[in-house]
Amino acid sequence: MPADTAPEHAPVPTGSSPAPRPGAAGHEDAAHEDAGHEDAGSALGPRTLAARQALRDVPHVPGAPKPDPVVVADGVVRRFGGLTAVDVQHLEIQRGAITALIGPNGAGKTTLFNLLTGFDRPDEGSWTFEGRSLSRVPAHRVARRGMVRTFQLTKALSRLTVIENMRLGATGQVGERLGTAMLGRLWRGQEESNTRRADELLRRFKLDAKREDFAGSLSGGQRKLLEMARALMTEPRMVMLDEPMAGVNPALTQSLLGHVKDLREQGMSVLFVEHDMDMVRDISDWVVVMAQGSVVAEGPPDAVMADPAVIDAYLGGHHDAPLTEDDEQEQLEAAEAELEAEHDREVGR
Amino acid sequence: MDWSQILTNAARSLIGLETVIYALAAIGLNVQFGYAGLLNFGQAAFVAVGAYGIAVTVFVLGLPLWLGLVVGLAGAVLLAVLLGVPTLRLRADYLAIATIAAAEIVRLSVRSATLRDVTGGSSGLSRFSEDFYALNPFPSGTYGFGPWRFSERLTWILVVGWVLVALCCLVVWLLMRSPWGRVLKGIREDEDAVRSLGKNVYAYKMQALVIGGVIGALAGFVFALGRASVQPDLYGTELTFFIYTVLLLGGAARVLGPVVGAAIFWVVLSLTDNVLSQAVGAGYVPDFLLTSTQVGQVRFMLVGLALMLLMIFRPQGIFGDRRELALDAR
Numbered sequence A: 001m002p003a004d005t006a007p008e009h010a011p012v013p014t015g016s017s018p019a020p021r022p023g024a025a026g027h028e029d030a031a032h033e034d035a036g037h038e039d040a041g042s043a044l045g046p047r048t049l050a051a052r053q054a055l056r057d058v059p060h061v062p063g064a065p066k067p068d069p070v071v072v073a074d075g076v077v078r079r080f081g082g083l084t085a086v087d088v089q090h091l092e093i094q095r096g097a098i099t100a101l102i103g104p105n106g107a108g109k110t111t112l113f114n115l116l117t118g119f120d121r122p123d124e125g126s127w128t129f130e131g132r133s134l135s136r137v138p139a140h141r142v143a144r145r146g147m148v149r150t151f152q153l154t155k156a157l158s159r160l161t162v163i164e165n166m167r168l169g170a171t172g173q174v175g176e177r178l179g180t181a182m183l184g185r186l187w188r189g190q191e192e193s194n195t196r197r198a199d200e201l202l203r204r205f206k207l208d209a210k211r212e213d214f215a216g217s218l219s220g221g222q223r224k225l226l227e228m229a230r231a232l233m234t235e236p237r238m239v240m241l242d243e244p245m246a247g248v249n250p251a252l253t254q255s256l257l258g259h260v261k262d263l264r265e266q267g268m269s270v271l272f273v274e275h276d277m278d279m280v281r282d283i284s285d286w287v288v289v290m291a292q293g294s295v296v297a298e299g300p301p302d303a304v305m306a307d308p309a310v311i312d313a314y315l316g317g318h319h320d321a322p323l324t325e326d327d328e329q330e331q332l333e334a335a336e337a338e339l340e341a342e343h344d345r346e347v348g349r
Numbered sequence B: 001m002d003w004s005q006i007l008t009n010a011a012r013s014l015i016g017l018e019t020v021i022y023a024l025a026a027i028g029l030n031v032q033f034g035y036a037g038l039l040n041f042g043q044a045a046f047v048a049v050g051a052y053g054i055a056v057t058v059f060v061l062g063l064p065l066w067l068g069l070v071v072g073l074a075g076a077v078l079l080a081v082l083l084g085v086p087t088l089r090l091r092a093d094y095l096a097i098a099t100i101a102a103a104e105i106v107r108l109s110v111r112s113a114t115l116r117d118v119t120g121g122s123s124g125l126s127r128f129s130e131d132f133y134a135l136n137p138f139p140s141g142t143y144g145f146g147p148w149r150f151s152e153r154l155t156w157i158l159v160v161g162w163v164l165v166a167l168c169c170l171v172v173w174l175l176m177r178s179p180w181g182r183v184l185k186g187i188r189e190d191e192d193a194v195r196s197l198g199k200n201v202y203a204y205k206m207q208a209l210v211i212g213g214v215i216g217a218l219a220g221f222v223f224a225l226g227r228a229s230v231q232p233d234l235y236g237t238e239l240t241f242f243i244y245t246v247l248l249l250g251g252a253a254r255v256l257g258p259v260v261g262a263a264i265f266w267v268v269l270s271l272t273d274n275v276l277s278q279a280v281g282a283g284y285v286p287d288f289l290l291t292s293t294q295v296g297q298v299r300f301m302l303v304g305l306a307l308m309l310l311m312i313f314r315p316q317g318i319f320g321d322r323r324e325l326a327l328d329a330r
Helices: A003-009 A024-032 A034-040 A046-054 A109-116 A139-144 A162-169 A184-204 A220-232 A250-265 A277-283 A301-306 A308-315 A325-348 B003-014 B017-035 B043-060 B065-087 B092-110 B130-134 B152-176 B179-189 B191-196 B201-227 B237-250 B257-281 B292-313 B322-329
Strands: A069-080 A083-094 A098-102 A124-129 A147-149 A238-242 A269-273 A286-291 A294-299 B142-145 B148-151
Touching (some): A069 A269, A083 A269, A098 A250, A098 A277, A109 A238, A109 A269, A139 A147, A139 B191, A162 A220, A162 B179, A220 A238, A250 A277, A277 A301, A286 A301, A286 A308, A294 A301, A294 A308, B003 B017, B043 B092, B065 B201, B142 B152, B148 B152, B152 B201, B179 B191, B191 B201, B237 B292
Parallel strands (some): A098 A269, A147 A238, A238 A269
Antiparallel strands (some): A069 A124, B142 B148
């Protein structure tokens, strides 16, 4: 498809101009045409095409500038004692796209997540969300600004019912202020409209049958769905999903995938951490690879997965090349030298 | 054995002064521990602050009663904020450590010899409650029926106390069915989840700590005025643990749990005390097993035993919802 036809499909926001942002308006539409998405499967919606189009000319290098970044991070460093868990020089996340954050265990993905969402404080660095700095902004204010997250270990509040979990997600509730909490007539109207919105989301996530059940009685996958639905109650513009597929029954995987794609069609930006490469390939527009705390590669899924730097990061280098005897000898020596060095260090201590 | 005496005493404990005091203190603790999950092990300090707020203001400073009430309430708010600011951002156990220490600091300070002129040292203060009893609308005489016949002074403080209990229950009920209460229950379970939804968890925990502390101070008012004296050693850590017992007996996170818990606690104490001492007195219990001076201790052992049995067979308390509790096992 020629590049110049893209703007006709959807307004591709460029630069930092406040182009018609697909926020609130898109929300309603998508709720109505929901069934269509679920069946559509691999058919790409207009916003998906727009996102892919926008990212087409972005160079495949770590820290590549994006045409319309929603998050920009600079020099974010987090150390735990002597260990540098995260050291990200520059990172931009494209607005309206699904960006995957992948990397081997201990690469610092979740730590970066915690930093970006205010659940942890970096030692150095700054980052912005929609052009406003988020440095030293506490987690609850990050959420109020429209960047909402989920957790690797699902945090459904198991002793509240499903519908109460959902109601808790709504922001700006009058009844949540101590001064007005006791006066039911001041917040009952708002509560009703929140409940309607919650019920709509529950229907979309097929949890409406569980409405009155305690969240603790749901299955692992249903809890993931509930957590995502609850996060949507905050009306976010960016959704951060930490391993949305972990521990989910395969039967629910497709439905969860569909919901994540839905977020993009509703105009939200998505950043997610995931180990399941099939899922990453299936839904992401852009992939950021982390290893040992820093970003080592970026690009569209197919390009990234073919990138030797990425394969190295995951498998420790040259995993698939047949080893010659010389290579083997070399590796053996290297390993021995390493062991020796380690031994010396131990002794030296 | 005089069973009618035993039963009369038990019936009086059902609505007696101690029941009111413990019910109020436990309602406060219920807001903190039951709903918000805050491990406040210093509820006795809040009760003491209320009691001494009145006693010092009225007796030592010679100011009017209402000012004493204001001082007691302000003191409770101040104590809650002082305890909350450094600990509420940390893990739950820090609050427990800080509050148990703070409660001892409060008790040891008011009983110290240095402050004898202000707080009366270890003997405490008295003669500050006359303003309160001057307001008594009941002319002298006996009021009530059956076993519940009380002097006009006791009737007055009991009426005030039970009105306070009713008001506090109403406030807790109104708060906990509101979205505010929902946030609190969410925090009790997982504060990060609530934080991720844009709620200022720290502020909610502080509000819960202050509200619970203020209700604790109300218990202190009733304690001080009902006994017409304050003594530092009545506000030791065991008071806090009895308040926890009351709360767990009735069922935490239930509006009427603390009230029912307090009534049961004092009825059981009264029954065991009276039955045991009468049995010892009548010679049913041989001397080598139990003497009359040991009865006081033994009844608390029995309460401990009852609490253990309760935790094993009905961990949710009298009113708790077993379903809610069972889900925790996951």
